[in-house]
Every structure is written in C-alpha cells, then in structure tokens.
Amino acid sequence: MKFVDEFRDAELGRAVAMEIMSMVAPGRHYKLMEVCGGHTHSIYKYGIDDLLPANVELVHGPGCPVCVIPMGRVDDGIAIAHIDGVIFTCFGDMMRVPGSEGSLLDAKAAGADIRMVYSPLDALRIAKQNPDREVVFFAIGFETTAPSTALTLKRARAEGIPNFSVMCSHVTIVPPLRALLESPDLRLDGFIGPGHVSTVVGARPFQFIPTDYRKPVVIAGFEPLDILQAIEMILRQLVAGRCEVENQYKRVVPYEGNLRALEVMAEVFELRPHFEWRGLGFISHSGLKLSDAYADLDAEVRFSVPGVRVADPKACQCGEVLKGVIKPWECKVFGTACTPERPIGTCMVSSEGACAAYYNYGRFAREREVV
Amino acid sequence: MTVVRVDADRGLALCEHDDGARETVETALVEPVAPGDRLLVHAGTALAQLEPAR
Numbered sequence: 034m035k036f037v038d039e040f041r042d043a044e045l046g047r048a049v050a051m052e053i054m055s056m057v058a059p060g061r062h063y064k065l066m067e068v069c070g071g072h073t074h075s076i077y078k079y080g081i082d083d084l085l086p087a088n089v090e091l092v093h094g095p096g097c098p099v100c101v102i103p104m105g106r107v108d109d110g111i112a113i114a115h116i117d118g119v120i121f122t123c124f125g126d127m128m129r130v131p132g133s134e135g136s137l138l139d140a141k142a143a144g145a146d147i148r149m150v151y152s153p154l155d156a157l158r159i160a161k162q163n164p165d166r167e168v169v170f171f172a173i174g175f176e177t178t179a180p181s182t183a184l185t186l187k188r189a190r191a192e193g194i195p196n197f198s199v200m201c202s203h204v205t206i207v208p209p210l211r212a213l214l215e216s217p218d219l220r221l222d223g224f225i226g227p228g229h230v231s232t233v234v235g236a237r238p239f240q241f242i243p244t245d246y247r248k249p250v251v252i253a254g255f256e257p258l259d260i261l262q263a264i265e266m267i268l269r270q271l272v273a274g275r276c277e278v279e280n281q282y283k284r285v286v287p288y289e290g291n292l293r294a295l296e297v298m299a300e301v302f303e304l305r306p307h308f309e310w311r312g313l314g315f316i317s318h319s320g321l322k323l324s325d326a327y328a329d330l331d332a333e334v335r336f337s338v339p340g341v342r343v344a345d346p347k348a349c350q351c352g353e354v355l356k357g358v359i360k361p362w363e364c365k366v367f368g369t370a371c372t373p374e375r376p377i378g379t380c381m382v383s384s385e386g387a388c389a390a391y392y393n394y395g396r397f398a399r400e401r402e403v404v
Numbered sequence: 405m406t407v408v409r410v411d412a413d414r415g416l417a418l419c420e421h422d423d424g425a426r427e428t429v430e431t432a433l434v435e436p437v438a439p440g441d442r443l444l445v446h447a448g449t450a451l452a453q454l455e456p457a458r
Binding site: 037124151152153154155174177178180181185188232284285286291297 | 422427428430432433434444446447448449451452454455
C-alpha cells in the first residue's frame with residue numbers, strides 16, 4: 034500500500050536500529066518524549082522500544098486528546114445531554130471517559146440522547162435531520178481536529194442551521210509542552226514532535242524548544258520507520274551538540290503548516306485565559322473557545338453548564354503518566370482496577386492513551402518482570 | 405483516503421478508505437482535489453494532500 038508499506042520495511046527498520054545502537058554513548062541516558070498519543074500507540078504496536086538500546090528511554094507526553102479532558106468538563110457535557118430536547122454528539126472515545134458520576138455512555142444508558150459521531154459534519158447532519166431538537170457537538174482535540182470544528186461552524190452559519198451548537202474543549206499543543214519543560218519533575222533530552230498537529234500548525238511553533246530550552250525536536254510520521262528515523266535524527270543532533278527543529282514527516286508536513294486551516298481557526302476560535310488539563314491543572318492560553326462572532330453557536334452560552342472543577346480520582350495517576358514522570362505500569366491501579374473495559378483514568382480509555390497502549394500490547398507483563 | 409467523487413460547489417468529496425469504507429470529507433483546506441488524489445483526513449476534514457512524488 035502506497036505511503037504505508039515502504040515505512041514498515043523490517044530490514045530497513047533493523048538497519049536504522051543498528052545505526053542508533055552505534056551512535057549512543059554507553060555511559061549516557063537519553064530520555065526522549067513522544068508528544069503525540071498516535072506515536073505512543075505505534076511505538077507499542079510495533080515494539081519500537083524493543084529495538085532501542087537500554088539507555089534510550091521513550092516517555093509519553095500529553096498529546097492524547099481524550100486523555101487531557103478533566104472530569105469537570107465531562108460533567109458539563111453530561112449536564113447538557115440531560116437537558117430536554119437535546120441530542121448530544123461526541124467522538125466514540127469521549128463517551129467512555131469517566132466524569133465524577135459516570136461517563137457519557139452511562140448517561141446514555143440512563144436515557145440521555147447521546148450519539149457517537151465520526152466528525153462534526155456528522156453532528157451537523159443530525160441537526161439538519163432533527164430541526165425540532167437542539168444538537169450539541171462536544172468538540173475535543175488539538176489543532177488537528179480544531180479546523181474540522183471551525184469549518185463545520187462556518188457551514189452551520191452559511192446554511193442557517195439554528196439548532197446546532199458546539200461545546201468547545203479544543204486545546205493547543207505548545208502551552209503544555211512549555212509547562213512540561215518548566216517542570217522540575219522531568220528532565221528530557223529531546224522531543225518526537227507531533228506529526229498531524231504539525232500538518233496544521235507547521236514546524237515554526239516548536240522553535241521555542243531549541244531556542245529557549247536547548248532541546249532538539251524532530252517532527253515525525255506514525256509508521257515504525259518514521260519513528261525510528263526521528264529517534265535517529267534526535268540522537269544525531271545530541272551527539273553533534275546541535276538542537277533544532279527538524280522535519281522527518283516532510284511528505285505531509287510543510288514548514289509553514291496549512292495556512293487555510295490556521296486562517297479558519299483564527300476566525301472561529303479565540304484563546305481562553307486558562308483551561309484545565311487532566312492531571313496537569315490550569316495552563317494559561319492553552320484552550321480554545323468560540324470567538325464573539327460565533328458566540329451564538331456556543332453551547333456554553335446557549336445552555337447553562339455547572340462549570341465545576343472536579344478533582345481527579347485519588348487512585349488514578351494519569352497526571353504523572355501524561356507528564357511522563359511515571360510509566361503506566363507504575364500506577365497503582367493499572368491493569369487491576371483500571372482496564373480498557375472499566376477505565377478509571379482517561380489514559381486507559383483512548384487507544385492513543387499510554388496506559389491503553391501498554392495494556393493492549395502486553396507491555397505490562399514484561400515491565401513487571403523487570404520490577 | 406482516496407478521492408472518489410468531488411462536489412466542488414459544496415467543498416465536499418466522497419472518499420474511500422483503504423478498506424473500502426466511504427465517507428464524505430470537507431476539502432476546503434486542500435482544494436482543488438480530483439478523483440484519485442490521496443488525502444490525509446482527520447475528523448472528516450482533509451488536512452493535507454499526499455504527494456506521490458515525495
């Protein structure tokens with residue numbers, strides 16, 4: 034398959050792994066963070082960490098869209114879903130994220146009209162088909178998903194669909210990365226940059242990492258050879274004493290990003306002063322809300338929401354996992370009380386979550402033997 | 405995904421996954437598109453065209 038098979042070539046993968054092996058200094062430990070949940074999934078699906086020398090450690094970042102949504106936000110969604118006449122729509126993963134008193138799936142079982150959609154365009158279609166109902170789309174995700182929500186809002190405006198609105202919980206990738214780099218908990222040597230977010234924002238927004246923090250960044254694709262090559266490129270920078278933003282995913286990511294997407298996002302969204310991230314707390318200018326021009330399509334304006342902050346469950350250590358401070362298997366409830374079937378934390382819900390990736394690909398068994 | 409049919413007036417295209425499943429996709433961010441083009445699609449919106457030469 035074009036664009037896939039050539040990036041899964043086992044022989045080439047072994048060659049890049051050998052190259053990595055030959056580059057690392059034996060006495061040095063290299064700690065690299067893959068920012069994106071899609072990378073985490075690929076790393077464990079293809080066993081990429083097994084190809085790396087023991088002193089190259091991959092830690093998992095905050096780039097899983099579902100994982101970073103706080104409990105209070107889920108509660109707000111459920112409150113809207115329970116309003117008479119509302120059809121509440123969201124992505125499938127989001128339905129299983131626990132709020133303080135259950136998930137959207139639990140609310141659906143209790144009678145709320147909650148429907149899974151694959152895109153905001155699907156939600157708009159439901160609104161057209163149900164003109165006597167209010168249809169709300171729970172918008173989550175980073176800059177990869179935000180353009181889709183923005184285009185749908187523009188389409189709703191252009192087609193004059195009054196019964197459609199959006200509960201906007203989109204987030205941006207740069208502020209949490211800066212927060213992580215400022216955190217005393219974590220010492221990182223470099224970053225595997227997010228591939229699909231960069232399709233939209235380009236490479237430029239990551240320049241602060243080498244400039245302000247002297248760390249290399251390599252934007253990478255999601256196939257095993259993409260990730261291995263990105264690791265090799267980061268290590269090459271470290272060995273040479275360089276730090277810069279490099280783009281391994283040039284077949285998809287232009288340096289300047291997708292200018293049309295950035296334009297439509299600037300029209301439809303504005304930054305919130307603060308947004309709460311699960312496990313990371315409030316981060317300034319890290320969340321998006323609808324701009325004044327689109328406030329009439331903002332579900333939080335149209336409906337009353339509780340807006341209450343709810344503390345994460347004490348047993349769950351998603352925050353430390355999202356910051357890369359602990360490995361998923363080090364969480365007290367990993368694989369016992371918290372499983373993909375009955376998740377306590379968000380990192381076990383989404384396939385992009387680090388805990389789910391570890392669990393689904395059997396990593397916990399090997400890691401526990403080490404302990 | 406591969407573009408099967410284009411509705412340029414509405415900024416939409418019918419696209420096909422590699423497994424044969426079909427989906428309507430927003431193409432405003434990557435236009436113009438034509439049948440046979442390969443697109444990177446996220447949440448129902450095409451974010452990039454995959455260029456065979458790259």
